Amino acid sequence: MAAPKKAAASTSQDKSDGGSPPEFTREQELKALRDMLLIRRFEEKAGQLYGMGAIGGFCHLYIGQEAVVVGMQMALKEGDQVITGYRDHGHMLATGMDANGVMAELTGRRGGYSKGKGGSMHMFSKEKHFYGGHGIVGAQVSLGTGLAFANHYRGNGNVSVTYFGDGAANQGQVYESFNMAELWKLPVIYVIENNRYAMGTSVSRASAQQDFSKRGVSFNIPGKQVDGMDVRAVKAAGEEAAAWCRAGKGPYILEMQTYRYRGHSMSDPAKYRTREEVEKVRHDQDPIEQVRNRLLAAKVSEQDLKAIDAEVRDIVNASADFAQHDPEPDAAELWTDVYR
Amino acid sequence: MPIQVLMPALSPTMEKGNLAKWLKKEGETIKSGDVIAEIETDKATMEVEATDEGTLGKILIPEGTADVAVNTPIATILADGESAADLAKAPAPAKQEKAAESAPPAAAKAEVPQPKAAPSAPQAVAEPDPEVPAGTEMVTQTIREALRDAMAEEMRRDPDVFVMGEEVAEYQGAYKVTQGLLQEFGARRVIDTPITEHGFAGVGVGAAMTGLKPIVEFMTFNFAMQAIDQIINSAAKTLYMSGGQMGCSIVFRGPNGAAARVAAQHSQDYSAWYSHIPGLKVIAPYSAADAKGLLKAAIRDPNPVIFLENEVLYGHTGEVPKLDDYVIPIGKARIVRSGSHVTIISWSNGMTYALKAADELAKDGIEAEVIDLRTLRPMDTETIINSVKKTGRAVTVEEGWAQSGVGAEIAARIMENAFDYLDAPVARVAGKDVPMPYAANLEKLALPSAAEVVEAAKAVCYR
Numbered sequence: 001m002a003a004p005k006k007a008a009a010s011t012s013q014d015k016s017d018g019g020s021p022p023e024f025t026r027e028q029e030l031k032a033l034r035d036m037l038l039i040r041r042f043e044e045k046a047g048q049l050y051g052m053g054a055i056g057g058f059c060h061l062y063i064g065q066e067a068v069v070v071g072m073q074m075a076l077k078e079g080d081q082v083i084t085g086y087r088d089h090g091h092m093l094a095t096g097m098d099a100n101g102v103m104a105e106l107t108g109r110r111g112g113y114s115k116g117k118g119g120s121m122h123m124f125s126k127e128k129h130f131y132g133g134h135g136i137v138g139a140q141v142s143l144g145t146g147l148a149f150a151n152h153y154r155g156n157g158n159v160s161v162t163y164f165g166d167g168a169a170n171q172g173q174v175y176e177s178f179n180m181a182e183l184w185k186l187p188v189i190y191v192i193e194n195n196r197y198a199m200g201t202s203v204s205r206a207s208a209q210q211d212f213s214k215r216g217v218s219f220n221i222p223g224k225q226v227d228g229m230d231v232r233a234v235k236a237a238g239e240e241a242a243a244w245c246r247a248g249k250g251p252y253i254l255e256m257q258t259y260r261y262r263g264h265s266m267s268d269p270a271k272y273r274t275r276e277e278v279e280k281v282r283h284d285q286d287p288i289e290q291v292r293n294r295l296l297a298a299k300v301s302e303q304d305l306k307a308i309d310a311e312v313r314d315i316v317n318a319s320a321d322f323a324q325h326d327p328e329p330d331a332a333e334l335w336t337d338v339y340r
Numbered sequence: 341m342p343i344q345v346l347m348p349a350l351s352p353t354m355e356k357g358n359l360a361k362w363l364k365k366e367g368e369t370i371k372s373g374d375v376i377a378e379i380e381t382d383k384a385t386m387e388v389e390a391t392d393e394g395t396l397g398k399i400l401i402p403e404g405t406a407d408v409a410v411n412t413p414i415a416t417i418l419a420d421g422e423s424a425a426d427l428a429k430a431p432a433p434a435k436q437e438k439a440a441e442s443a444p445p446a447a448a449k450a451e452v453p454q455p456k457a458a459p460s461a462p463q464a465v466a467e468p469d470p471e472v473p474a475g476t477e478m479v480t481q482t483i484r485e486a487l488r489d490a491m492a493e494e495m496r497r498d499p500d501v502f503v504m505g506e507e508v509a510e511y512q513g514a515y516k517v518t519q520g521l522l523q524e525f526g527a528r529r530v531i532d533t534p535i536t537e538h539g540f541a542g543v544g545v546g547a548a549m550t551g552l553k554p555i556v557e558f559m560t561f562n563f564a565m566q567a568i569d570q571i572i573n574s575a576a577k578t579l580y581m582s583g584g585q586m587g588c589s590i591v592f593r594g595p596n597g598a599a600a601r602v603a604a605q606h607s608q609d610y611s612a613w614y615s616h617i618p619g620l621k622v623i624a625p626y627s628a629a630d631a632k633g634l635l636k637a638a639i640r641d642p643n644p645v646i647f648l649e650n651e652v653l654y655g656h657t658g659e660v661p662k663l664d665d666y667v668i669p670i671g672k673a674r675i676v677r678s679g680s681h682v683t684i685i686s687w688s689n690g691m692t693y694a695l696k697a698a699d700e701l702a703k704d705g706i707e708a709e710v711i712d713l714r715t716l717r718p719m720d721t722e723t724i725i726n727s728v729k730k731t732g733r734a735v736t737v738e739e740g741w742a743q744s745g746v747g748a749e750i751a752a753r754i755m756e757n758a759f760d761y762l763d764a765p766v767a768r769v770a771g772k773d774v775p776m777p778y779a780a781n782l783e784k785l786a787l788p789s790a791a792e793v794v795e796a797a798k799a800v801c802y803r
Contacts, residue, residue: 040373050348051346051348051349051410052346052349052410053410063373081550083546113583113585114585116583117580117583118581118582122581123582124586126585132582132586134574136569139570139574141542142538142539142540142541142542143543143545143549143574144546146544146545146549146550147546147549147550150546150547172538176536177543179539180536180539180540262389263386266351268384269385275375282373331458334458334459335459335461336584337580337582339579339619340579340584340643
């Protein structure tokens, strides 16, 4: 079977935008750069620690997709909830969770967000409104719809941002959730992070409808395809979707067209795509380089950018240090938190 | 100081691999993320990406080298401003942080006393039932009404409690358990869902994670199989996996067990299924008073609770004390009938067979002590053991299958805690090991009966 052509943005239901997204102020560009760099350097370090055997089990890196969570976070307000699947380190850092706590959870130490009992795929922060970190593909979609149900029940004006991938988009409970969300007009933004591969299966080999912005059509949920490599486009789309939800109009779907540079998990030999494909995205579309180049063009000095690099590296190195020296959980923790 | 690149592991079990190819040469500039080498094992090939920037200073392991141990330095990277002369400053491999999967970093190891064995589990202590003051008016109610009153009282008490499920609102409940709730509380709090168990169970759990207290009704627990992933993976495990940060106060309730003449897909007992899961509490009441008092406790409980009702029992009546707040603690069994010759342990509709059998046995001079477990998890082992120490004999009665069943668990606990008191092996009366048949005669044969309980009790009494 010939691989169908990648859906063009013009097939999106929402045809309102044509040109480039609204410009960022210098402060916004610098913030986006810093937050995306933090995720990238953190993930690189996590990959390194995994290679050293300090992180066990599964470890799914977010490298390449940084603009999605950073742009979305810039569109949110205090109290909006975030929930995602197992590729969750970037989401946690974007919500402002502490790098030490995330890294220490990866190494299974007591200072981790889940006291070392959750690991890479299962972390939470009530304070930052981050509801996990879920290991069952698609389960977070119903849960995120439930977060929106709670917002609706309480009438608090908050929005649930429910992230899932192109793979999870084929799970049945996604559509059960779409139906209820539209039926009850729940304030939920479904952010489909289309990184083109569900583990080793490309979108064209798994999805009958490859334009994920249309996955809500039969429920009358509006959708939009977004350049998920451009943090400005992500923020603009996120603001539009959030406004829709806050106006009581129900859910909104954003298909973020993005790409993961690394394998599905650390043990992925990546035989399902060519190195050239990865290199091309990296060279042409890298979300961080885009911002860096705009900043340089706007005469921000190399030195200022290096200062950001240094700050981020310090945070990441400190988190790696903490995560390797923090003790493992006390044996008594085996029995805690089963019930409350 | 130059940075060493170490041989990475592809998986937690990898110990060595082959350095297949170098993609960068000494002296080449390297950016973070650049692929610098390829390594392979018998299972996979993988690219080594640089995590640091600089110049490739020296390749320490030439390409084509086989069986390179994980964490061996394979190259050095020179940072900006460093030259080949700085290579000598690279730290010796022995000083590298080394953390093979089985050996955590040395510094951490020293701080963590490694347990030789798991610490022992905390023991649950069950509270007694609340005192019903003498002279309290008793109301005769069906179990259906008792359950409805429990929900209504808790909804009046706490605005965060709501009920959702198929046909719970306008239809007034498929089995009329939610009758009148829509009229009193409105559509905001009594919510008809589409037929979408997996989805609405997840919606309920998500809402509960924010602190709301959903009562999720399944039309029957047979349909909850569609939702069991959300119940177990999301509701039961999140408190633990979040290190105690994020729990889930939610009740999943509905009829469980054999109904009449509906065949295998609609007749199944899930007692054993849910009671297997740490993080869940599981309640299966038999009497109207217990149904009310325990459902109120379940709704208030901060944990996910599975509340197993029984369709056959909905219309049964019982005496319910007329008290403002009749809440029965979860986890306490009740001795329904005292006796000294044999202990019969059951719950929910199994109690029907157990009590009938006790009447029959009394005619033959065998006094059975009948225990209604009421809560399956946490199980009130103490009440069972104290009774068996007195009688020396035990029979379990359940509608579910014997293999890996609740009766099997009870028998194991008796063996562990009262072996020396037993005068006979524990006997199990259970549903036959077949899917539930439709034909009336076969269905009757598939279910336990009072006669089978009598027979089992006599057998353990050697009568």
